[in-house]
Amino acid sequence: MAENPEGWQPRILAIICNWCSYAGADLAGGARIQYPPDVRAIRVMCTGRVDPLFIMKAFTDGADSVLVSGCHFGDCHYLEGNYKAAKRMFLVKSLLKNIGLDDRRLRMTFVSASEGAKWAKVIEDVVNVTRELGPSPFNREFGELKELV
Amino acid sequence: MAEAVSPTTSEKSKAPRIGVYICHCGTNIAGSVDISAVEEYARTLPNVAHVDNYQYMCSTPGQGKIEESIKEKGLTGVVVAACSPRLHEPTFRTATKEGGLNPFRFEMANIREQNSWVHMHDREGATEKAKDAIRIAVAKASLLEDLYPKSVPVEHAAMVVGAGVAGMQAALDLANAGIKTYLIEKAPTIGGRMSQLDKTFPTLDCSQCILTPKMVDVGRNENIELMVNSEVEEVEGYIGNFDVTIRRKASGVLSPKEAEARGIVGGGCTGCGDCVPVCPVTKPNPFEMGMAPRKAIYIYHPQVVPLLYTIDWDSCVKCGLCVEACGEKKAIDLEMQDELVKVKVGTVILATGYELFPIENKEEWGYKRYENVITSLEFERLICASGPTGGHLVRPSDGTTPMRIAFVLCAGSRDNTGIGKPYCSRFCCMYSLKHAHQIIEKIPGAVPYLFYMDIRSFGKAYEEFYYRIQDEGAKFIRGRVSNIQEDPKTKNLYVYAEDTLLGRPMELEVDMVVLAAAVQPTDLTNKTRKLFGVSCSQDGWLLEAHPKLNPCGTTTAGVYLAGACQGPKDIPDAVAQAEGAASAASIPIHKGEVELEPYYAMCIEEKCAGCGMCVNLCPYSALSLVEKDGRTVMQVTEAKCKGCGTCGGFCPGGAIWMNHFATPQILAQIDAFLIGGEQ
Ligand SMILES: Cc1cc2nc3c(=O)[nH]c(=O)nc-3n(C[C@H](O)[C@H](O)[C@H](O)COP(=O)(O)OP(=O)(O)OC[C@H]3O[C@@H](n4cnc5c(N)ncnc54)[C@H](O)[C@@H]3O)c2cc1C
Ligand code: SF4
Ligand code: SF4
Ligand code: FES
Numbered sequence: 001m002a003e004n005p006e007g008w009q010p011r012i013l014a015i016i017c018n019w020c021s022y023a024g025a026d027l028a029g030g031a032r033i034q035y036p037p038d039v040r041a042i043r044v045m046c047t048g049r050v051d052p053l054f055i056m057k058a059f060t061d062g063a064d065s066v067l068v069s070g071c072h073f074g075d076c077h078y079l080e081g082n083y084k085a086a087k088r089m090f091l092v093k094s095l096l097k098n099i100g101l102d103d104r105r106l107r108m109t110f111v112s113a114s115e116g117a118k119w120a121k122v123i124e125d126v127v128n129v130t131r132e133l134g135p136s137p138f139n140r141e142f143g144e145l146k147e148l149v
Numbered sequence: 150m151a152e153a154v155s156p157t158t159s160e161k162s163k164a165p166r167i168g169v170y171i172c173h174c175g176t177n178i179a180g181s182v183d184i185s186a187v188e189e190y191a192r193t194l195p196n197v198a199h200v201d202n203y204q205y206m207c208s209t210p211g212q213g214k215i216e217e218s219i220k221e222k223g224l225t226g227v228v229v230a231a232c233s234p235r236l237h238e239p240t241f242r243t244a245t246k247e248g249g250l251n252p253f254r255f256e257m258a259n260i261r262e263q264n265s266w267v268h269m270h271d272r273e274g275a276t277e278k279a280k281d282a283i284r285i286a287v288a289k290a291s292l293l294e295d296l297y298p299k300s301v302p303v304e305h306a307a308m309v310v311g312a313g314v315a316g317m318q319a320a321l322d323l324a325n326a327g328i329k330t331y332l333i334e335k336a337p338t339i340g341g342r343m344s345q346l347d348k349t350f351p352t353l354d355c356s357q358c359i360l361t362p363k364m365v366d367v368g369r370n371e372n373i374e375l376m377v378n379s380e381v382e383e384v385e386g387y388i389g390n391f392d393v394t395i396r397r398k399a400s401g402v403l404s405p406k407e408a409e410a411r412g413i414v415g416g417g418c419t420g421c422g423d424c425v426p427v428c429p430v431t432k433p434n435p436f437e438m439g440m441a442p443r444k445a446i447y448i449y450h451p452q453v454v455p456l457l458y459t460i461d462w463d464s465c466v467k468c469g470l471c472v473e474a475c476g477e478k479k480a481i482d483l484e485m486q487d488e489l490v491k492v493k494v495g496t497v498i499l500a501t502g503y504e505l506f507p508i509e510n511k512e513e514w515g516y517k518r519y520e521n522v523i524t525s526l527e528f529e530r531l532i533c534a535s536g537p538t539g540g541h542l543v544r545p546s547d548g549t550t551p552m553r554i555a556f557v558l559c560a561g562s563r564d565n566t567g568i569g570k571p572y573c574s575r576f577c578c579m580y581s582l583k584h585a586h587q588i589i590e591k592i593p594g595a596v597p598y599l600f601y602m603d604i605r606s607f608g609k610a611y612e613e614f615y616y617r618i619q620d621e622g623a624k625f626i627r628g629r630v631s632n633i634q635e636d637p638k639t640k641n642l643y644v645y646a647e648d649t650l651l652g653r654p655m656e657l658e659v660d661m662v663v664l665a666a667a668v669q670p671t672d673l674t675n676k677t678r679k680l681f682g683v684s685c686s687q688d689g690w691l692l693e694a695h696p697k698l699n700p701c702g703t704t705t706a707g708v709y710l711a712g713a714c715q716g717p718k719d720i721p722d723a724v725a726q727a728e729g730a731a732s733a734a735s736i737p738i739h740k741g742e743v744e745l746e747p748y749y750a751m752c753i754e755e756k757c758a759g760c761g762m763c764v765n766l767c768p769y770s771a772l773s774l775v776e777k778d779g780r781t782v783m784q785v786t787e788a789k790c791k792g793c794g795t796c797g798g799f800c801p802g803g804a805i806w807m808n809h810f811a812t813p814q815i816l817a818q819i820d821a822f823l824i825g826g827e828q
Contacts, residue, residue: 029262049794
């Protein structure tokens, strides 16, 4: 792992659906499962709501990673929003590569309302991968391309 | 840049003035988050006009603080940093409303479930995260708009899916409360598992004796429309107005009512059974766990409700002999087709029960390989006076009476090997004690040996029952059975286990082994739950809205749970939950109307290019293209839209406004997190 700049803390945005992942995250809390505090979550009703614009905006704002998390396939509260979201993630990943971002900075996961432990694991994973990748080039304080944004 | 106000907002709202309230939740939050640092920080945020903190914001004084300061400070929006919105959003929306604001001008920052409770040893990290969460919430609250939930009328009818003891109880309660209730059962009769049981613990009353009167009540209740041989095929709509399509499988037999509808006067099945002796096809009866025969035209058992014969099409050879035997009643129609029936109901209860885990998967116990290894349900049928042997417990291998019987408890339950189930199946300890008692009572000199991990006798009068069975002479061996071997000559079985109390391995020769197999949800339950949008737990049991505070509800408004489909439950618990679910399901119906969250989509017509991409994306067909002022634009049918936002997440022109989750509101949250709010 390359040495990360001093003082950098990963800034990770999570956009999560109300019915599964948000509930799963709440369950992790109820069970007091500890995980790193580097992720900030925004709640939407369904991952289908996640506009590629939101993700691109987060990266141009300097996010080091973005996590989109919803229900398992077949379990979406609105039947198929998560399929549509998952398809869009491929598109966004290729966009990210085009602008020179490692596409591991974007991740989509499926965590159900009963998977508190899995939520904690996902966060740990995302934080670890982000630490491995270091600050995003667009990170406003630590990124190589910070002047650009 | 996206439009900052919705298409229906006429005037530009006044400058936002947000009140921020930080909850200590006793030490739940204050223990890991530095409340005063967070409060100081909140004061520095743009648009924040008031900051306060309190021990318990959800308490009456806490809510009072919100109501007062909205009025005093002329606030336009409210942010409460506390627990999860999934818990207290409704509470604080009410407080916001009491203060004179539209309740949707409220946003919650979750600093408990997703912060203080998961970063208990990182005060600095938790405090920074709480500051960010509040900044994000303030950004959203600054852009929130007035919304008005729509009231829709609730259909004065309910549906119960599954007619085991739980579903029957729920249907009876609803019907007796004056609600038309459709009871949907996949089997040809109601009753469920309980009708297969001989006696019930701990009182030992005869299962059929207490169940049959209930079955009869269900059958003749005027408000219950019973549909057997039926499954849910399709579900549309939402609380208050579910349109459910039921597939009524062709039974091949007409009820008197159906016969009358076809103009057959005085005809229809009377349950006489004249068709049975003539039928040339014999198959195992699943009700008797395959241990007794039935014909291709059959009933499960004499007490079935409704008393109508059914044809098993897989085995029927269509010889027509039964039609002849039935004669003038003209009840049999060998060409009968499945029928799709549409009904409209306001609320739904799922009560689809459980099945036994296929215990042959635990190969070490030899079920299906060794004849004298049986399951607990097979035991119930063998010991039951109306069962295949008239209540004489016999060995399947030779018909002799077993004198040494081993019971393997937790068979496949509390099993982390990956082949069994990690959970406790809850009623097997108790019914195995019951089985031990039945053996001692019925077969003089017979000895039951119970191999257990620990006896879980948690219910009322259960522990006493346990002592009673100990006193009666049942032998208890604490240890898991590792292996069972059959003596090929005698068909006796050798049970190997470690007696963990004596700390030594043991071997025991017995005449019969009964496996108290784990229980699991059925495949059909899984299919049905998806139709209603109900989640399940990791093990597949249907998921309640809240394990403690809403054990009968689900996250789909208007859908409730009863009985063992939600997790292993004995009869008292299944019935209790059924009564709870029936009460919950009747509330919206008696109220007559429900409010729907106003999170529907709207079209920003100036931006809409009329491309129609969104139309196909909507899973509920809520969108269409219309001509307006010489242009093609998209139109939303609000009543159909459930507010998922899938269309809004896609529209290339940003022409869809999702109420309460609008693009500018979400972008403001993202900006607030990453660049502090200023653009
Ligand atoms: C061997 C054994 C002994 C037991 N002894 C006792 C005892 O002594 N005392 C006690 O309290 N408990 C006992 N129990 C537990 C008892 O069986 C359950 O508590 C009870 O049956 C639960 O009732 P239910 O209505 O929830 O489910 P079930 O009885 O499983 O009923 C579910 C019903 O729904 C129908 N169904 C399922 N899916 C669908 C669908 N998708 N559409 C339409 N219909 C559907 C099924 O056909 C069934 O009729 C015993 C269990 C076993 C296995
Ligand atoms: S038609 Fe079918 S059900 Fe009737 S007697 Fe023949 S095989 Fe049996
Ligand atoms: S938000 Fe859009 S996609 Fe979702 S239900 Fe409403 S109209 Fe359909
Ligand atoms: S509701 Fe969770 S992904 Fe659609």
